Amino acid sequence: MYDRPRARFRLPTIGFLAAAAVAFSPALMAQHAGHMGMAPMAMTSALFPGLPMSREGSGTSWQPDSSPVFAWHAPVGSWTLMIHGNAFLRYTSQDAFRAGTRGGRRLDAPNWVMIMAQPPHGEKGGFSFRGMFSLDRLTEGGSGYPLLFQTGESWKGEALVDRQHPHDLFSELSVSYGRSLGPNAGVFLYFGLPGEPALGPPAFMHRPSSQSNPDAPLGHHLQDSTHITFGVLTGGARYKGLKLDASVFTGREPDENRFDFDRPRFDSWSVRLSLNPSDYVALQVSHGFLHSPEALEPEVDVRRTTASLMLSHPLRPGADWTTTLVWGVNTSPERPATHSLLADSEAAFGRASIYARVEFVQRQAHDLKLDELGDRIFPVGALTAGAAWRLGTNRHFQLHAGAQAAIYHVVDELVPAYGKRPFSFEVYLRLSPPRASGMGSMPD
Numbered sequence: 001m002y003d004r005p006r007a008r009f010r011l012p013t014i015g016f017l018a019a020a021a022v023a024f025s026p027a028l029m030a031q032h033a034g035h036m037g038m039a040p041m042a043m044t045s046a047l048f049p050g051l052p053m054s055r056e057g058s059g060t061s062w063q064p065d066s067s068p069v070f071a072w073h074a075p076v077g078s079w080t081l082m083i084h085g086n087a088f089l090r091y092t093s094q095d096a097f098r099a100g101t102r103g104g105r106r107l108d109a110p111n112w113v114m115i116m117a118q119p120p121h122g123e124k125g126g127f128s129f130r131g132m133f134s135l136d137r138l139t140e141g142g143s144g145y146p147l148l149f150q151t152g153e154s155w156k157g158e159a160l161v162d163r164q165h166p167h168d169l170f171s172e173l174s175v176s177y178g179r180s181l182g183p184n185a186g187v188f189l190y191f192g193l194p195g196e197p198a199l200g201p202p203a204f205m206h207r208p209s210s211q212s213n214p215d216a217p218l219g220h221h222l223q224d225s226t227h228i229t230f231g232v233l234t235g236g237a238r239y240k241g242l243k244l245d246a247s248v249f250t251g252r253e254p255d256e257n258r259f260d261f262d263r264p265r266f267d268s269w270s271v272r273l274s275l276n277p278s279d280y281v282a283l284q285v286s287h288g289f290l291h292s293p294e295a296l297e298p299e300v301d302v303r304r305t306t307a308s309l310m311l312s313h314p315l316r317p318g319a320d321w322t323t324t325l326v327w328g329v330n331t332s333p334e335r336p337a338t339h340s341l342l343a344d345s346e347a348a349f350g351r352a353s354i355y356a357r358v359e360f361v362q363r364q365a366h367d368l369k370l371d372e373l374g375d376r377i378f379p380v381g382a383l384t385a386g387a388a389w390r391l392g393t394n395r396h397f398q399l400h401a402g403a404q405a406a407i408y409h410v411v412d413e414l415v416p417a418y419g420k421r422p423f424s425f426e427v428y429l430r431l432s433p434p435r436a437s438g439m440g441s442m443p444d
Contacts, residue, residue, distance in 0.1 A: 046118050047188050048238060049125035049180035053082070055276065058203040058227055059196030060176070060188065060234050060245050064312040065279040067208050068320045068348075069436045070398070078120050083433065085113030086205065088214045090428030094146040094162070099419020102162050104146035109139040110214050112167065112205055125178040125186065132173075136166030137258035148408060148422055149380050151367045152221040153253055154296055161369050164216045168258045170194060171228045187237045188245075193261065194254075195232035197247035199270040199288040201308035201326055203227035208312065208322040209344040212353050212388045212402055214428055218361045218380070219340030223306055223328035226290070228254055231264025241276040251291035251301075267291040282310040303331045318435065321347045336377055338362040351390040353400070358383055373413055381409035388430065400430040 045051040047060065057063040071084035088110050095103025114132040121127065136144070143155040144165040153165040174192035181187060196203065203224045204210050204217055217223065229249050236245025251268035270288030277283075290302040306328040313321050323345040331337040339362050346355035359382040365373035386404025408422040 045178070046121055046126050046128035047176045047178040047190070048243075049121075049123070049178050049186050050183060055282075057201070058172075058206040059174075059192070059232075060190050060198055060236060061196075061200075061202040061272075061284065062243060062274045062276055062282050063202055063207070063310050064276065064282045066314055066320075067310075067312040067322065068314070070211070070433045071436045072396070072433050073436055076117075080118045082116045082436075083113065085111070085432065086211065087111040087113075087431045088428045089431075090214055090426050092146060092214075092424070092426035094148050094424045095419065095422045096425055097419075097423055099422055100415070100417050102418055103148060103422070103424070104162070106146055108145050110145065111135055111139060112171065114172070124180045125188075128176045128178075130172055130174045130176075130192075132171040133169060134167040134171050135169070137169060140166040142166065142256060142258070147215055147218075148406075148418065148424060149218050149361065149363060149368070149382070150216065150220075151363065152225060153256075153294075155256060157296075159296055159367075159369070161367070164220075166258055168194065168228055168254050170261065172196065174232075184240045185238065188235070190232070190234040192229070192232040193264060194228050194230045195234075195249075196227045197229055197232045197249040197268075197270050197288065198234050198236065198245040198272040199226050199247065199286050199304060200224040200272075200306045200328065201284055201310065201324065204344075207310070207324050207344065208320065209310070209324040209346050209355075210357070211432070212346055212355050212386060212400070212430065213344075213357060213384065213404065214426065214430075215384070217326075217340075217342050217344075217357070218359050218382060219326070219328055219342050222304065222330050222338060222340040222361070223308075223326050223342065225253065226270075226288070230254065230262035231266055233266070241278075243274040244272070245274075246271040247288075251289075251293050252295065253293050255295065265291075280311060280313050284308050297334075300332055300334045305329050305331075315347075315349070319347075319349045321345070336364065336375070338364065338377065353388045353390075353402075354386070355388075355404075356383070356385045368414075368417070370414075370417060376413070378411055378414055380414075383407055395434060398430075398432050398434050400432075401428070402430060403427045 054067050055065050071082045073082040091107045093105040112134040117129045144163045147164045150164045174195040176190040178188040231250040234247040247270045248266050250265040268291045272286035274284040285307045287305045292298045308326040311323045326342040329339045341360040343358045361380050362377050384406040388400040388402030391399045405425040410418050
């Protein structure tokens with residue numbers, strides 16, 4: 001039987017301070033720029049000439065033009081620089097009432113930071129460079145953080161179950177080039193080592209609807225887990241609000257060494273169709289073939305199909321309501337299909353934010369290390385609700401205090417391991433950049 005991990009109270013001081021130092025450095029840079037008499041410059045999309053920067057999601061994905069952007073941006077010589085990210089210091093208690101034998105408690109610090117740099121470019125377009133970094137391996141350890149019903153990747157040769165794996169130090173190093181073919185059309189190329197292929201919606205940590213939630217969605221490995229892929233080449237074209245992009249990439253997920261560069265293989269492919277019918281809506285549907293994504297099951301290939309709807313409606317200056325709906329399914333000749341559904345929503349009103357996440361996932365008994373239950377597929381439901389409050393006001397950063405709770409619905413066969421109604425909670429501090437001005441559109 002799966003043993004409940006002992007309670008772990010771990011204060012990752014060095015890692016969190018390093019993450020905070022990375023996060024604070026853009027504020028110091030922006031302050032220095034202000035002292036030098038330089039005003040921050042609004043960034044437009046280099047990948048999609050003629051479009052606002054706010055439409056760019058992770059990789060080559062789109063989000064609504066009206067999406068809020070939280071970032072520092074400033075000129076550095078003739079280049080334009082934008083930095084955004086999140087760093088949490090939180091305590092999480094999974095299965096807080098010990099209804100089952102799973103779960104765990106921990107003090108930790110999930111974190112990431114992304115740097116985007118644009119050299120001067122003309123009206124026809126130009127280059128854009130991105131680097132995304134995470135100190136998760138220092139703050140979360142190799143096995144990641146406790147999260148009931150989460151699966152995917154491994155640690156010390158064992159599949160991770162009821163834990164979210166840490167992200168790689170180098171989560172994206174990419175270059176892209178976009179060129180306009182007129183006022184309403186353009187083509188683009190994207191290369192990343194690592195990078196993100198044209199598969200799924202923007203990665204969860206980049207979506208405004210989930211920015212206050214420290215946890216990865218339970219459907220992450222059926223929806224957007226390819227956001228860190230060691231070897232991606234994407235090409236595409238757009239016409240007005242329609243975009244088609246396709247990728248060749250490495251199907252294998254990152255290995256257990258979170259500090260190295262994995263070998264690119266370019267053995268998988270994907271295609272995605274995106275549509276932004278208005279400033280407030282972004283839709284996509286995508287399909288991909290992933291060759292041998294899991295190191296522990298190298299003989300298993302996966303086909304993944306996703307569809308998503310993103311909504312962003314500014315309520316007033318400094319206030320937004322954003323929502324993301326995602327469906328994803330993994331199919332394979334060797335294993336039964338598993339589906340996932342996600343609804344994320346967050347409303348920010350000045351200092352206060354409230355948010356909720358509703359999820360449905362299917363888990364095979366094998367995925368949960370419940371081999372005694374055979375090859376059956378079990379549904380799992382989860383409802384998370386939370387709130388955060390911005391502490392103080394500073395033009396260089398935002399510090400929020402927040403709390404959230406989650407309750408799960410399980411079928412009778414899972415009760416011995418998880419209990420009848422597993423309940424989890426967490427409290428946290430979140431450090432992030434302020435909202436960037438001039439990056440999104442307001443309602444008419």
